[in-house]
Amino acid sequence: MKLLPTLAVLAFGLGAGGAVHAQQWPAQPVRVVVNFAPGGAADLLARVIGQPLQEALGQPVVVENKAGAGGNIGGQAVAEAAPDGYTLLMSSGGMVSINPHLYAKMPFDPAKDLIPVAAVARVPFYLVVRADGGPKDFQQFIADMKAHPGKRSFGSPGNGTSPHLAGEMMMSATKTEAVHVPYRGAGPALTDLLAGQIDFLFDPGIAIQYVKAGKLKMLAVASPKRSPQFPDLPTLDELGLKDFDADAVFGLYAPARTPPAVVEKLNTQVNRILGTAAVQEKIIGMGNIPEQMSPREFGDKGSLDFKRMGAIIREKGIKAN
Known part of the structure; x- marks a missing residue:
């Protein structure tokens, strides 16, 4: 007869422990894996937000490059990491929206093994x-x-x-x-x-x-809106290619089952950082556009791009290198 109350107390204790963990996070350095080579857009964006994020969290933010297989190597490393908020991924949205259509066998499922945390920038082409x-x-x-x-x-x-x-x-x-x-x-x-x-x-x-x-x-x-750095440059939509949008949204992902409170804290801090003039200037200077989104909005963008990019990949019969 005492079993149910005992289980209830145990469940409450586990839940409370999870909440305490999220409140105490971060208690150690945070690693940001970039799944492309140094010098590319993902790497530069990780370093642009890395320093202010480090200041906001009060812990070192270490950027590490794991390039290869169209971003799959770095993506897999994060997907298999502990879901504790201490390992994050900076990637283009292409790993989520494009790679599953290109690779017959992926070592992980981006839609199931990773969760969107925060968009960082829209990268126009x-x-x-x-x-x-x-x-x-x-x-x-x-x-x-x-x-x-x-x-x-x-x-x-x-x-x-x-x-x-x-x-x-x-x-x-x-x-x-x-x-x-x-x-x-x-x-x-x-x-x-x-x-x-x-x-x-x-x-x-x-x-x-x-x-x-x-x-x-x-x-x-190739964007739905003109670039703030080149306001006189027309979009392909304006030139007659209606609803043309080839932008890639780069941002942070975390392993599935990362505590929601940790994801929310990261999203809040990244969006705050993206609202600062210094970071906006750096991102726009790269030809990119700061992009503030909630985790849900970031995920919805990935789902939409998954459908759009899948259609053109199938139409053209595109395969991975």
């Missing part, structure tokens, strides 16, 4: 061509593509990456064809564009210095 001899505007660009079907080429960081899908989405919408050239990163693709080896690419922001130097030209941005 800029349609970039050479300034010397390239088309003057988007209309001329499309006219040239239609006049030379399959004769033009574009680069990307690899098959199935967001810049690659942006190009495929544009060609599908405009009924044009170009040869896709996958590289091992956005940097090598940019180098070949500057050298004239390829004709265009969708740039995540690393080409901005060359645009400002007059070596490259931006024709459009």
Whole structure:
């Protein structure tokens, strides 16, 4: 007869212990795994918010790069980590919305093994061509593509990456064809564009210095809204490709079953940090856009992109490298 009260007390004790754990968090350094190489958008964003997050939490925030397999290696490391709030993932949304469509067998399920914590930035992709001899505007660009079907080429960081899908989405919408050239990163693709080896690419922001130097030209941005750094640059939607949105939202994820109170605390602090002028200036200077979302909003964005990106991947028959 005393069994039920005993279990009730035990259950209460466990629940209270979980609440106390969340209130005391963090009591040790927090590790942020970046699932892409140093110097990329995910790495830079992790470091932009890392210092102010460290100050807010009162514990060291250590950034660690685990690149490979389109972000799957770093993603798996976090998915298999203890769900205690001390191991987080900074990733593009592509690992959640794109990779499950590309890889026949993934070592983990991003939708089940990870939970969204906080968005950090919307990363727009800029349609970039050479300034010397390239088309003057988007209309001329499309006219040239239609006049030379399959004769033009574009680069990307690899098959199935967001810049690659942006190009495929544009060609599908405009009924044009170009040869896709996958590289091992956005940097090598940019180098070949500057050298004239390829004709265009969708740039995540690393080409901005060359645009400002007059070596490259931006024709459009593949976002639903104009870039705050380039307010005069039209969106592809404005140029006739209705509802075109190839943006990637980068942000923080945690292992499934991480205490909700810890997730809420992280989300609150990250959104506060994103509202500061200093961090906004740094993110916009990278060509990106600070993005404040609740965990639910961040998750809903990933679900929507999963459907949109899956459709173009199936239409084009895209496979992982």
